[in-house]
Amino acid sequence: MPDHTFRLYNALTREVEPLVPSQKSEDGSPLLRFYSCGPTVYSYAHIGNFRTFLTADLIVRTAKAIGWEVNYVSNVTDVGHLTEDDTADAFGEDRMAKALKSKEGEQFANVWDLARHYTGALMADWQALNLKEPTIRPRATEHVREQIRAVEVLLANGHAYETDDGVYFDVPSFPDYGKLSGNTNIEELVVGSASDSRDVVVDEGKRDPRDFALWKKDDAHLMQWHSPFGWGFPGWHLECSVMAQKYLGETIDLHGGGEDLRFPHHDCEIAQAEAITNKPFARHWSHTRFLQVEGKKMSKRDGNFLTVHDLTAAVEDGGRSDWGAPIDPLALRLSLISGHYGKPFNFTQAALKVAAKNIQKYRHADDAVRESLEANREGGDNLKSPLGDAYADARAAMCDDLNTPEALAAAYRGVNAILSHHRQEPLSSIAAQAASDFLERINSLLGIIRHETDIEVKSRDNDALAEQVDALIAHRTEARSSKDWARADEIRDELDALGVEIMDLPTGTTWRNKL
RNA sequence: GGCGCCGUGGCCGAGUGGCUAGGCAAGGGUCUGCAAAACCCUCUACAGCGGUUCGAGUCCGCUCGGCGCCUCCA
Structure with missing residues (x-):
């Protein structure tokens, strides 16, 4: 395996720089330790969620393509994510509890039931879009003990304090707070929120507006645990840093998520983790830009929300006929990865149709190759070299900050070469083998040709x-x-x-x- | 107010100073009972104005235009 550099934009340094695994796996290959923030399972995952998960998926695939091992952890948030958490304040309502009270929530017996349902739906979508399963998919509710321990440590070392309402992280005690997002100037932050004429509610007990909840005391909450600070539940920011460190170590190689998480979530994670260990939490940070739908921001408020389920389910099952459901899940995948993860992406019906057409093209090539392998024809090999080049180009593009458009261009070159040769003269056994290898490798890099997990979509x-x-x-x-x-x-x-x-x-x- | 992004041919979308990205659409062809599909060919653009350079889509400055996060939301 030649020496490969995997360059990726690092939000911490604001530069595209090599991603460097700091450990080796058992067989001596580099081991990437990667944590990607997963969703709060209070509803069906939407296509924007999946754009972020797909970015993580492509990082994992690219790392594997250059011979790395990957410890890939992606969580499921099933407690503690409050509706107003993004103010770094935590005075809102728990998203899970709120979802239970909604119209869709009526079908569930309780929040645990609701979480189970949407976690299952998440996994189904995950498979349908051909994403690699994480090495570990931890749930917040299964790591409350670890979170309580982290709160205790932070209280003991002076980075947290207790109030009547809960335990808060003491932001002024961590001078680096905000280094990831650049939101270091509190006055500017306050001005920014105030300019929206938004009511800024500040917990009376909080010492600094930026302080965020590590533990909320609430003995009436639908999900609550006993702790040294009373009955309640952990703060949302805490779960990710605790689970990341539990499964990946004190300093991890890469941490990712959607762009909205950059602040405050990721800055809060850094503060908690580094205040505990005094070591860098993650050396590389990656964020996926939001997508738009037909040129408009996808927003719950505006109701132009698209879930994976909306697009891939049969119309009888709630698929949206106005969007052409049921859409081939691989076409949805191709469409979502056809733009660079670091740029805003405009998801459109037109682009989805193009993707569906191109998925057919890959299938066409795949079928031709299978047929040729079975036919076992005599003849030479005129494909191995161009296909080898095409794959190398695709992989190099992916190693260049996940340049999916260019990688896809290389993949098209390869597929067109296969189809073109096959058209002139059915592929020889040896050429078919080269083509088969190419499709296999492109598929493991981009996941757009066939499902790796044998899910039977056929009914x-x-x-x-x-x-x-x-x-x-x-x-x-x-x-x-x-x-x-x-x-x-x-x-x-x-x-x-x-x-x-x-x-x-x-x-x-x-x-x-x-x- | 803070942090950040972008303006490329009909559309989408790469481009890491010098050689045709690619896809889709469109037009022409081959094939075909017709059609479709498939395959082949054609289609040279970089918002504007300055500057650096032998040479700029690519670097610098300014202007114009669009967008994101900081609030629902990945």
């Missing part, structure tokens, strides 16, 4: 449809051989009505679902 309905289509095609082939063009075209119209598109190839007629 019984689809099987029934397949039988029906095959029968119709057989009739049409008969009609064509007797030159009954009217009958043949009639059958084609019937297939069209079923949403099926047919292709008359030299080898026979094949079909696929229309885009």
Whole structure:
């Protein structure tokens, strides 16, 4: 394995710089220790969540492609994320409890039930979009003991204090606070929020407006634990740093999340973790930009929210027909990774259609290659070298701050070479093997050709449809051989009505679902 | 007010000072009963104005325009 540099924008230094694993795995290869902030499971994950998770996924895939091992931890937040947490204040309502009271929440017996449901939905979406499973996916509620211990340490070493309402981190005791976001000037922060004529509620017991909750005392809360500071629940910022350190060590290589987490969440994590260990918490920080939908910011307020479920579910299951549901999950994946993670991305129907078309192109190549492997034809190899180059280009692009557009361009070059050669002359066994290797490697780098986990998306309905289509095609082939063009075209119209598109190839007629 | 991003051909979107990114659409072709699909060919742009340079989409300055986070939200 040649020496590879994986360059990634580091929010801490504001520069694209090499990502450097500080440890080795058992076999001596570099070991990347990576924590990516996961979602609060109070609802279905939306496509913006997944843009962030996909960035993490691509980081993991790229690291593996250059021979690294990855310890990849991504959490599930199922307690403590308050609606007003982003003010660094923590006076709002718990998102989980609030969700339970909403209309969708009525179907759940309690918050635990709700969390279980949406965690399951998250995992299903995760698989459908072909994301690698994290090495560990810890839940906040399963690490309350560790969080309480962290609060105790912070109280003991003078970085936290207790009030009637809870335990707060003492921001002035940590002079580096805000170093990640650049929000170091408290007056400017206050001016900024005040300019929105927003009510800034400050807990009376807090010593500094920036101080944030480590523990909230609340013996009426739906999720509560006993602690030395009374019944209550841990602050949202605490879980990530505690779980990251538990599973990855005191100083981790890389920490990522959505851009909104940069401040205050990540600055708070840094403060907590470093106040405990006196060591750097993470050496590299990465944030994924928000996406827009048809040029507008996706926002719950405006209701232009798109969940993965909205797009990939059948219409009977709540899929959105105005968005063409059910969309091929891989097309959604391709669409979401077609822009650079560090730039705002505009998610549009037009782009989604393009992605669906290109996914078909990959499938077409994949099918051709499988067929050629089985056919075992004689002949030389004219593909190995161009495909080797294309893969190397794709990987190099990914190592260059996850330049997905350029990586995809290289992947297209490769796929076009395969299709082009195959068109001229069906692939020889040896060329097909080269093509198969290429598709395999591109797939493990970008995940856009086939699912790695064998999830069966096929339903019984689809099987029934397949039988029906095959029968119709057989009739049409008969009609064509007797030159009954009217009958043949009639059958084609019937297939069209079923949403099926047919292709008359030299080898026979094949079909696929229309885009 | 603080922190940050962007303006590239019909559209999306790379471009790390000097050689055609790529995709989609469009036009032309090959194939085909027709159609579709597939494959082949064509399509040279960098918001404006200055500057640095032998040479700038790429660096610097200014102008104009758009956007994000700091608040729901990844």
